[in-house]
Amino acid sequence: MVFNFMHSMLYLYNINIFHQQLETMGYSWPLIVTTLTIVLTISHTTSESLDEKFLSCLSHYSKNLNIPVFKAIGTPHNTSFLSILNARVQNNRFKTATTPKPLAIITALQENHVQATIACAKSNNIQIRIRSGGHDYEGLSYVSDVTFVILDMFHFNAVDVNIEDGTTWVQAGATLGKLYYNIAKKSRVHAFPAGVCATVGVGGHFSGGGYGNLMRKYGLSVDNIIDAKHVNVNGKILDRKSMGEDLFWAIRGGGRASFGVILSWKIKLVPVTSEVIVFNVTRTLEEGATDVVYKWQQVATKFPKDLFIRATHEVVDGKVGKKTVRVSFIGQFLGPFERLLPLVDETFPELGLKQSDCILMPWVNSTLFWERNPIGTPLESLLDVPKELSTSYYKSKSDYVKKPIPKEAMQSMWAWMIKGVNIRMEWNPYGGKMEKILPYETPFPHRAGNLFKIQYYTSWTEADATYHYMNFSRSFYEFMNPYVSNSPREAFLNYRDIDIGANHPSNVTSFDTAQVYGRKFFKDNFERLVRVKTKVDPENFFRYEQSIPPKSP
DSSP, rough: OOHHHHHTTTTOHHHHHHHHHHHHHHHHHHOOOOOOHHHHHHTTOOOOOOOHHHHHHHHHHHHTTTGGGGGGGGGTTSHHHHHHTTEEEEOGOSSSTTSSOOEEEEEOHHHHHHHHHHHHHTTOOOOEEEEEOOOOOOOOTTTOSSSSOOOOOOOOOOOOEEEETEEEEEEEEEHHHHHHHHEEEEEEEEOOOSOOOTOOOOOOOOTTTOOOTOOOOOOOGGGGEEEEEOOTTTEEOOOOOHHHHHHHHHHHOOGGTOEEEEEEEEEOOEEESEEEEEEEEEEEGGGTTTHHHHHHHTTTTSOTTTTEEEEEEEEEEEGGGGGEEEEEEEEESSSHHHHHHHHHHHHHHOOOOOGEEEEEOHHHHHHHHHHOTTTTOOOGGOOOOOTTOOOOEEEEEEEESOOOOOOOHHHHHHHHHHHHHEEEEEEEEEOOOOHOOOTTTOOOOOOOOOOOEEEEEEESSGGGGGHHHHHHHHHHHHHHHHSOOOOOOOOTTSSSOOOOOOOOOSSOHHHHHHHOOOHHHHHHHHHHHHHHHHHOOOOOSSSSSTTTOOOOO
């Protein structure tokens, strides 16, 4: 009975349940440890399955840990396994019964759990998928077609704000919302340039570039990272000094999952006014949106860097039951009304911005406004964690635009949207600080020369409609080809899109295939990323469908 009980304990995930069952059955901790040692010894003398070998290896690493690794393990043997797996799956495309499942989920509770997971995955030829927020648009942080485990970082979510020196250490599993909330607790005049979705985890967001409505003023998230704690392929924990400048360069925009596991980032906070101005001015096609958008393309990158205006395009119901396109010009200004209104009147009168359109609020409240929360939403909502409530399926793609899209093309574009499916576009302006940072300072190369970046976001709720919506997303993307960057057609790593090229995550990674997506994400920086990868992970342990490959000997 003790033998069988200990075997099942190895698979238990919930710590509280584990302790309750121990007490109920009357076992003392020394007896449990002794029995576990016996079980593991016996298991090595018999034929083990791959998951048993992996779990035995993790338990071996538990001997000298104050929190044994097996307390952080969930496997398909647990009744809570699927709910744990799906709790951070934001895209229903990857919640199906046929979606490949991991051998185990390791929700690391301390740094050596990460080290043990790497060691045991390597020794058993098992791949790791590293998940922080679960917003990977293609599910690559928690799905694979090969044998894999998930390393869940969401317990690594501490935020340590130091206002005195203007820095913060934030762990990889913390959400942007938690980061913003903790900064605001210490200061109304500090902020950090990152995204507007509060549930995104900083681990992946920062390592892919990370951008938001402060980018024209302060650049991207990666432009404001000054240190990191990183676990390499040998299980060593490195900071900026010990990892060296090449690896530190690579993880700030080159995707951390190609090089190791990020434990935490040290970021440089940026100053903001005690209150910022936000506004949302909308125009439909019938209200002259074509002229307003065309002028926006010409001026949005030339505004002072304190002003950021995004243009969001979406299909809505118009008059007499007809569908139309509404464009929302959502803005943020780090300054007073007295400066904003004359500026917009002079440079962008087509917008027709009025003082009544503008709302004054602390910067932290603006993060809720940008996520379309009602005015007055409590700041505590920034701390909400994702729940298994998603009913949405979606597909995202991206583009960069270097010259204004003609009015005739925009009219055709909107006709496509009206006749098609539920697709939304976000046009995010460049200019300002983005013009000043050289394309090779970080792996993120999309700097000067871009007018704006496009995100295409197609969503649906019917499982059996996936093929139809995915096909429309790809067709619309092809329609936009003449109006966007080319040679290569550039793409944004954070807007993961498997359509632009992918390797199968097997032992052999095609360098030629990797170049296809690699140059779209990184342009000329791809070669340097390959050199770094070859140096720090020559056997290509950290790999996934769009990872950086090492150079073949």
